[in-house]
Amino acid sequence: MxxxxxxxxxxxxxxxxxxxxxxxxxxxxxxxxxxAGFNFFNVxxxxxxxxxxxxxxxxxxxxxxxxxxxxxxxxxxxxxxxxxxxxxxxxxxxxxxxxxxxxxxxxxxxxxxxxxxxxxxxxxxxxxxxxxxxxxxxxxxxxxxxxxxxxxxxxxxxxxxxxxxxxxxxxxxxxTADEPAYIQFSSGSTTHPKGVQISQRDLHTNIYAVLRYGMKLRPEDRSFNWLPFHHNMGMIGFLLASVYGQRTVDCLSAENFVQNPLIWLELMSKYKTAITFAPVFGYQFAMKKYAESENKPSLDLSSLRVAGIGGDLISPDMLKMFSGCFASSGFNYQSFLPSYGLTETTLAVTTSDVDQPPVIDTLTSELIQKPIVSCGKALPGFEVKIIDGATQAKLSEREIGQIWVKGPSIITGYIDDQAPIESDNEGYIYTGDLGYLWQDQLFISGREKDVIIIRGRNIWAQDIEWSLLQTMPQIGVNNIAAISINQQQEERMAILFSASEELAADHNQLQQLATEIQNLTRKIAGVQARVLFTTQKLPLTSSGKLARAQAKEAYLSGNMVIIYDSEGHI
The missing domain is CATH 3.40.50.12780 (ANL, N-terminal domain)
Structure with a gap:
């Protein structure tokens, strides 16, 4: 064929x-x-x-x-x-x-x-x-x-x-220009996705800003996409933006990417891709498979000028590792384009500068200090502010608080009106994310709902997971989730661990790992964590982020089979 x-x-x-x-x-x-048009490839x-x-x-x-x-x-x-x-x-x-x-x-x-x-x-x-x-x-x-x-x-x-x-x-x-276009459901960090109605005007406004100012689209740009079309980056960022920008886009299904991530790299090399986008795990997965490959494909990634990345906290080390791994293939570190957006803003709110290296700062929290990558500055027409959730006061540079945004493609309500979008009298909406501004650059620190409150202390789930992975990289990204559980009327931290079948069969190894994790969480946060092992994969959103709320709900509802409990010794 x-x-x-x-x-x-x-x-x-x-x-x-x-x-x-x-x-x-x-x-x-x-x-x-x-x-121009769309081309579809198999695994x-x-x-x-x-x-x-x-x-x-x-x-x-x-x-x-x-x-x-x-x-x-x-x-x-x-x-x-x-x-x-x-x-x-x-x-x-x-x-x-x-x-x-x-x-x-x-x-x-x-x-x-x-x-x-x-x-x-x-x-x-x-x-x-x-x-x-x-x-x-x-x-x-x-x-x-x-x-x-x-x-x-x-x-x-x-x-x-x-x-x-x-x-x-x-x-x-x-x-017509004043009518709807489609309904976008949230990416699925919980089991109750919420839908927003995207209008024709929202698409026009946001796509124009992304193509003109974010991507600075050129006539010679060719795109590659493996993100699913039910996700706003796949739907707007590649399907619709490609039509609106008259660009050719080569497509691979997300399932085929997971089966063979090297095909993504090989096809971009073959067709001289200029623009692609992936969540953090996509770059990690492709790099891992390339490193493990005995017959590494010959690649030319020199035409890739926009390697968009987002969907989760971005590690500078990961960016450096990926660019180092593919430097001999012509990949340029400056191609990375971190950005930030959400369903309720149609697509993008901020984007980094094309042809400039990502901006890096050091995030300092109560528990840790870690380097963090900026998601860029607000696109023209958009504004970002950081406020204190308790006092509603606007915070200064480098002060972590709630991220609120406003702009011309903001959606102000969900389709069923059951869960109103939180907004203020200035037209800003609350994103649900925490972060800070520095030199007009936005830095994301995590989701507010993922904060674990123990005896009045705020502990960020991502900080715990990041620290564990730094010390125990063999755990693997997206294989652990820090959550809060209520035990004997007291809030406690639990670590859900997705174990391989080989690990699951070794009771002594499970016990040893549980002890190591408990010792590390005591050292990091001063709390005793309950460690729960399962052989099931932890749920991810469609953008590749760990869906902690969904993982927690699966555990509490009994839909997650626990094979070892550090306190129950199953």
Missing amino acids: SSELVVTPTLNSIPIRHGDFTTTTEALAYAAGGE SGELTGVLDYKQMQAQSMRVALQLKQQGFSRHDRLIFIAETSPDFLLLFFACQYLGLIPCPIAFTVNLGGMPAYLEKLDRIIASSQAKAIISSQAIADAIGKSVSIPTLVYSDMVHQAQQLDRPELSALSPF
């Missing part, structure tokens, strides 16, 4: 525009005048699908007509179980042409298995009031009749639409 396909070119025949479009369909109409690096913007426009209009025949009404919401495929793109834009609101979500059977996923899906259906689900055939079969709304299949819709003539635009009813 790959021999019949040809990737879309990097250079385009139309003049570059940096996202100055009022709607998604206006952006696609302009991009369709060029030759072996073979080209499996090509969809240029001209094809995307024509085919998505046909699919819109097919959707129209299903009897949906304007502004009806449809849940999309997102996949990295041409069919997903066609259905998404079909909704844009018909005035239907897509709600992309993930399909992840994690802790609790299929029953837990179906329970979560029921909550999303209730929250979004969706009229139908669109998924692959395999997922439709897995869901079966367990949901209360109809399930449509991507491939069926696209195949049936191919039999239709391309409709005139007058036969459709595209979204």
Whole structure:
């Protein structure tokens, strides 16, 4: 199949525009005048699908007509179980042409298995009031009749639409500049994802700022993406921003990346990628697999000018290790572009300076001192302030407090109105994150909900995990989570540890590790931690962050099987 396909070119025949479009369909109409588009690869690096913007426009209009025949009404919401495929793109834009609101979500059977996923899906259906689900055939079969709304299949819709003539635009009813675009659900740090409605105006404002000022997009830029399209970086940062910027983007599914992260590097080398983005764990994982590889691929990463990174606390050591590992392949340390954003701001709030090395400072807390990487300065039109959560007073430089932001693409409420977004009378919203400002640079220290309060002392979960990993690197990133538990009416710290099968079989080793961890937490924080081992993987958000709240909920609800308890000796 790959021999019949040809990737879309990097250079385009139309003049570059940096996202100055009022709607998604206006952006696609302009991009369709060029030759760029999307290319899809499998785990072996073979080209499996090509969809240029001209094809995307024509085919998505046909699919819109097919959707129209299903009897949906304007502004009806449809849940999309997102996949990295041409069919997903066609259905998404079909909704844009018909005035239907897509709600992309993930399909992840994690802790609790299929029953837990179906329970979560029921909550999303209730929250979004969706009229139908669109998924692959395999997922439709897995869901079966367990949901209360109809399930449509991507491939069926696209195949049936191919039999239709391309409709005139007058036969459709595209979204206007003052209407919605889609609903974005939070990345899943808890089992109760919250949805925000992203408007056409929000997309225009944020994408323009990112392309013009954040990326400083160039005509010769080609992108590579393996982030899922249900996550705002995958959806806005690569799917929509690529259309709005008329750029070619090469795509790999997140599942295929996890199976073979070296394909990411090899394809970027082959097609001279200029822009990519990954959470911290993505760079770590690729570097680890490259170091372990007996037959290391020959790479040329010299064209990579924007290696975006975010989603969690960024370690300067990790950046230096990655750039050192691939320096001989032409990777430039200055390519790293740390940034910060959240679902409630559409996408980005801050970004570092392109072609400048990341700014590094030293974070000083009650427990530790550690180097920390800046997430950059606020994009034009956005503002960031740090306040004291107790007094609401604005804090000075290098004082850690709550991060509040405001800007032109801020969302002020969730779709079901059950959990209002905290805001103030100046138009700022609370992000839920803690950090500080220094020389207008934003530094993230952690999530406020991850603070463990023991006898009036605030202990940051990330500080404990970071310190343990510095002393015991064999633990592995995302294999431990520091949480608080209530024991005998007293708040206590617990360390959840995801153990390998080999480790789980060695009772003496578990006991030794538990003792080492307890000794270290006493030394670091002066508290006695309860250490709990499981063979299950700790849950991650779609952006690769450790989902501590979800891990804690899984433990407390009994969905996490504990194989060894430092205080119960299971």
